Amino acid sequence: MKAYRLLTADDTSAFCHKVTEALSKGWELYGNPTYAFDAANGVMRCGQAVTKDVDATYDPEIKLGQL
Template sequence: MLVYRFLSGEDDSSFCHKITKALAEGWSLHGNPTYAYDAHAKKMRCGQAVTRAVPDQPYDPNKKLVDY
């Protein structure tokens, strides 16, 4: 099974650390990052999809994706 997550946050070093942590945990980048301006917060936001292959586990909608 392929597990998909979309990570998002303010465009700063903490977002880069979030992505780096996911990569260190075995997740892979999926597609290009996205950027958008949050007019309410007056800040740039970014997002990145990540995936991880999880063999021999059925999908459980009650399970947190990070727990796969």
């Protein structure tokens, strides 16, 4: 199965570390990153979709971050 995650965080180095960690665990970038202003919190937010082929059957209880 192909697993999909959308990683999001404030525009800080923590977001880059989150994406780098996912890549180091075999996730692959999917599409372009997103960048938008969060007016409610007054910060810029980043997003990046990632996918990973895994040997598993889909279950809504799967913890995607642990794949």
